[in-house]
Each structure stands twice: as structure tokens, then as C-alpha cells.
Amino acid sequence: MYYQFDFATVLRGDYLHAFIHGTLITLALFAAAWVGSIVLGAVLAIVRQSGVRGGAAAVAAYVEYHRNVPLVVQLLFWYFAAPSLFPAPLRDYLASHGSEFPLAAIALMLCAAAYVSEDLRSGLRAIPRGQTEAGQALGMSYLLTMRTVIMPQALRISLPPLVNQALLLFKNTSLAMAVGVAELTYEAKEVDSSTYRTFEAFAVATVIYLAISFAIMFCGAALARRFNAAGVRR
Structure with a gap:
């Protein structure tokens, strides 16, 4: 007996809304973490490049921690352990308003910033010291x-590896389901649990992930062409 595909079931009503909601949460999580990682990564790269011994050592330790500890462990740490260090008013606010999204965004941002800082540091080292x-x-x-x-x-200079980091961060948003963030993978699992249409539910999620990943690559290629054109004009 052949498997009967039924995509119509998972693409209508509440199930379709679940996929849309999960996609929007994924994009919001990615955007928040990516913007924060660029800003923090630039600061870390500048501090490390400055040559200040204490600052450079602290940044190096930060980078090594985030590169060697599994991201899912970092997510679980921020969700279960870190709030115990917060002031009581902040803990109460997060408990009443939902801490899953902001804490997951922080964990993803901090991890991505370590990689971004290394990419930017490579770019900084490629620039002649005479300009400084x-x-x-x-x-x-x-x-x-x-x-x-x-x-x-x-x-x-660092744009190609930064685009790769953006893609990696986008895919890593799926790990946020481990702390209860209702992103795309979480919603696909919920649809699967309700419809028992495992193939269809995760096929839809796969197509959405692929589409957004290709959009990120397209934007990266467009930025690269624009920067190259600007360099030629100069």
C-alpha cells in the first residue's frame, strides 16, 4: 500500500496559520539575534584588535567559550540557569510576559557574535596598518x-563569511524549540502531532527554510555586487 500524500490537510485552517506564525517568529528571532551579533561582534573585534592585553584576553576567552560549548547547552543555560541571577523585578516580568523568545534571542546573539567577531577581525587584519x-x-x-x-x-572584506554566518544563525533558530519558542520547527512538530502527517508537515517547513535561506544568499550576493561596484568607482 502506497503512502497517500495530503498536503491540503496541513496547509489550511489553523495548521496554515501555525506555519505562518512559526515563520514570523523565526524571522523575528533571526533578525533580533543577527542585528545584535553584528553590533557586539564589531565591538569584540575592535577590542581584540586594539592590542589591549586584558581586553584581548577577555575577548579570546569569550570566543573560545561560544565556539566550544554546544549552542543548545547555551540556550538551556540562558533559559533555566541565567534568570536566577537576574534582579527579582526582571525575573517576575519575564515570568509574566514570557521569557522564551528574549532569552533565546540573547543566547543566539551571543553565540553568533563570537563567530562574527572572528570574521571581522580577519577583515581588520587585511587592511594596511598605514590607514590607522x-x-x-x-x-x-x-x-x-x-x-x-x-x-x-x-x-x-568580511561580507562572504558574514553571509555564511547569517545562514548558520538562521538555521540555528530551530534550536530555540528546545526552550519552548514557537518558531517554525516547533510549529511543524505541533502540526505533525495533530494531523499525523509527518512527511507533509516537515516538508512544508523544509520548503520554507530553503526559501528563506536562498533569500539570504540572494541579498548577500546583491550586497557583494554593490560593494564591488562601489570599489570600482573609487
């Missing part, structure tokens, strides 16, 4: 030189 010295000769501070001269170039 020229900025200082013009009276610019180290931070101002980094922000206006060095970091924009490092971002352009």
Missing part, C-alpha cells in the same frame, strides 16, 4: 578611525 596611522596623524582617535575608516572596509 594616517587617521591618527590627522588627529582622529582610535575609535573614530575604526568607525569611519577601517570598519566599513572590514565589513566589505
Whole structure:
């Protein structure tokens, strides 16, 4: 007896709404974690590149921790253990408003920032030191030189690995289901539990993940072409 496919069942009514809701939560989680990881990763890269011994060592320890501890363990730590260190008002607020999404976003952001910082540091090291010295000769501070001269170039150089990190972060949002975030994988599992249409439920989730992943790659390629064109004009 052949398996009878029935995609119509999982793509109508509450089940369709579940997939839409899960997709929106996944995108929101990805966006929050990615923006935060870019900002934090840039700060970490600048501190490590500055050569300040204590700061560089702290950043190196941060990077090694997040690169060697499984991400799911980091998610579980932030959801179950970290809140015990928060002030009581913050714990009460999270308990009453739902802590799953913000704590998962923090865990994903902190982990992604470690990888982003290394990609940006590679970009910073590719820029001739003379540019930093020229900025200082013009009276610019180290931070101002980094922000206006060095970091924009490092971002352009690091764009390919940063796109790869964006894809990895997007896929890693699926791990947030471990702490109860109702993202796409979580909703696909719920649809599967309700309809017993395992193939159809996860096939739909797979197609959505693929579509968004290709969109991220397309945006990365478009940015690369734009930066290359700008470099040629200069």
C-alpha cells in the first residue's frame, strides 16, 4: 500500500496559520539575534584588535567559550540557569510576559557574535596598518578611525563569511524549540502531532527554510555586487 500524500490537510485552517506564525517568529528571532551579533561582534573585534592585553584576553576567552560549548547547552543555560541571577523585578516580568523568545534571542546573539567577531577581525587584519596611522596623524582617535575608516572596509572584506554566518544563525533558530519558542520547527512538530502527517508537515517547513535561506544568499550576493561596484568607482 502506497503512502497517500495530503498536503491540503496541513496547509489550511489553523495548521496554515501555525506555519505562518512559526515563520514570523523565526524571522523575528533571526533578525533580533543577527542585528545584535553584528553590533557586539564589531565591538569584540575592535577590542581584540586594539592590542589591549586584558581586553584581548577577555575577548579570546569569550570566543573560545561560544565556539566550544554546544549552542543548545547555551540556550538551556540562558533559559533555566541565567534568570536566577537576574534582579527579582526582571525575573517576575519575564515570568509574566514570557521569557522564551528574549532569552533565546540573547543566547543566539551571543553565540553568533563570537563567530562574527572572528570574521571581522580577519577583515581588520587585511587592511594596511598605514590607514590607522594616517587617521591618527590627522588627529582622529582610535575609535573614530575604526568607525569611519577601517570598519566599513572590514565589513566589505568580511561580507562572504558574514553571509555564511547569517545562514548558520538562521538555521540555528530551530534550536530555540528546545526552550519552548514557537518558531517554525516547533510549529511543524505541533502540526505533525495533530494531523499525523509527518512527511507533509516537515516538508512544508523544509520548503520554507530553503526559501528563506536562498533569500539570504540572494541579498548577500546583491550586497557583494554593490560593494564591488562601489570599489570600482573609487
